[in-house]
Every structure is written in structure tokens, then in C-alpha cells.
Amino acid sequence: MNDSPAVLTEAAIAGLLVDTEPYLSCDECFERIDQYVDRRVTDPSHADPGMDTHLAGCGACAEEARTLEDLLRQDAEVTSTADTENGRRE
Numbered sequence: 001m002n003d004s005p006a007v008l009t010e011a012a013i014a015g016l017l018v019d020t021e022p023y024l025s026c027d028e029c030f031e032r033i034d035q036y037v038d039r040r041v042t043d044p045s046h047a048d049p050g051m052d053t054h055l056a057g058c059g060a061c062a063e064e065a066r067t068l069e070d071l072l073r074q075d076a077e078v079t080s081t082a083d084t085e086n087g088r089r090e
């Protein structure tokens with residue numbers, strides 16, 4: 001009666017795909033992540049469906065994106081602070 005072998009259900013396959021590469025592989029994600037984060041910092045409404053989907057399903061790349069975004073924002077702050085300090089030293 002129950003002679004069907006263990007077959008991956010569609011839901012199981014979808015779960016596996018969501019985990020790693022919905023659109024992009026991690027390699028492709030890493031190639032584009034600098035540009036993606038840079039755009040996100042200058043334009044918070046910027047959306048890249050492939051990247052958005054990948055970051056939603058991949059903790060490692062999402063973490064990388066967060067770190068990069070922090071660095072870019074700090075960079076912007078440090079630059080304006082440095083200008084002020086230079087002015088004071090004169």
C-alpha cells in the first residue's frame with residue numbers, strides 16, 4: 001500500500017531553493033553587493049529584486065550587506081567630521 005519511495009515534495013524543493021539561491025548564487029550576490037549597498041545608502045527606495053530575494057533568504061549575504069552599509073554610512077560621517085576638525089586645527 002505504502003510503496004512510494006521518499007520523494008521530495010514541491011514544498012521541500014521550494015524550501016531548499018529559498019535557502020540558498022532564489023535568483024542569484026552567493027557568488028553573483030557578492031559580485032553585486034558593493035554596488036547594491038552603495039545604491040541603497042544613496043537611495044533607500046532602491047530595489048533590486050534578485051538581490052532583495054537573495055538577502056532575504058541568505059543570512060551570510062544579508063550580514064555582509066549590513067556590514068557594508070554600516071561602513072558606507074560611517075565613511076560619510078567620518079568625512080564630514082574630518083572636514084570640521086581640519087577647520088579647527090587651522
Ligand SMILES: [Zn+2]
Nearest residue numbers: 026029058061
Ligand atoms: Zn548568499
